[in-house]
Amino acid sequence: MQKIGLIGYGSMGSMLIDAFLSSQILKQEEIIISTRTQTKLELLKQRFPKIQTVKDNRLLAKECKILFVCVEPMEVKRILDEIRKEVSRELHLVSIAACVTIEYLESVFNGKVTKVIPSVTSEVGFGVSLICHNSKVGSEDALVVESLFNAIGSIKVIKEKHFEIAADLTSCAPGLISAIFLEYIKASLPYSDFSPSDTEDMLVSTFYGTAKLMQERNLGFNEIIKRVATSGGITERGVEVLRKGLPSLFDSLFKNTLEKHGEIKGVLKTQFNSNLRTDL
């Protein structure tokens, strides 16, 4: 049986395995995985004994029809060079690495390529996975990959040129939102005896409730503000402060994150350029 392979059992590799199995879109028997640190695979085997684990990425590449590359962006080229002679022409390569473009991947692998940026929130079945396929991915192959990610949240198939800003709004957002909330908590502390963790509990519960209310009642952010910020009231005063101060902060946030995307892509371009385009 040709399998679904993963190279890299880190934060995202482990999240994907947990999510694919708990959503029942995949069975343990359908998965094969390799990673750098073998002890990690031993622990995985204790949890999921029917998952096939292998020590050698090349061995894994031979066995699978879809291969998820779940390693750090700077490792992707090395992995592709390592496995390129072992894979079949029919392999569907799925890279989840930030800033590794389809063009870079195609410079090493001249076959079916999909770029996906998942979100850590898929661990609990929510969040958006961003997807873009190359021209060699037919509708059936596209559907298979899209179904996997649909099972663990929602998907958005986008043009590759939109990946950077879309990633800032999806996969980066849990980190960015957490940083915003930590400042919210910090600024409130001088006004009470609440501990940071009490304050965090209050905010998380309110944040979760707000998202649930929006989803279940089909409300937008403006409607939520209208429901809470009564005219001449306290929330209205706070919203005014945020509307004045936040635009320049978010401008700076996007300028910086987009610049960083560019920097990483530049380094990766040098790595991938050293490779001549070669058919497998």
Ligand SMILES: NC(=O)c1ccc[n+]([C@@H]2O[C@H](COP(=O)([O-])OP(=O)(O)OC[C@H]3O[C@@H](n4cnc5c(N)ncnc54)[C@H](OP(=O)(O)O)[C@@H]3O)[C@@H](O)[C@H]2O)c1
């Ligand atoms: N974290 C996110 O929210 C997120 C969201 C979207 C996309 N991504 C992308 O997902 C990718 C993985 O991110 P991550 O957060 O999961 O990173 P991570 O926790 O550092 O995991 C990377 C994994 O790759 C393994 N690895 C590295 N080189 C390898 C090699 N030569 N052979 C086999 N395995 C190798 C590492 O193994 P060892 O642990 O044994 O060293 C590690 O388990 C990155 O490219 C990132 O851009 C991440």
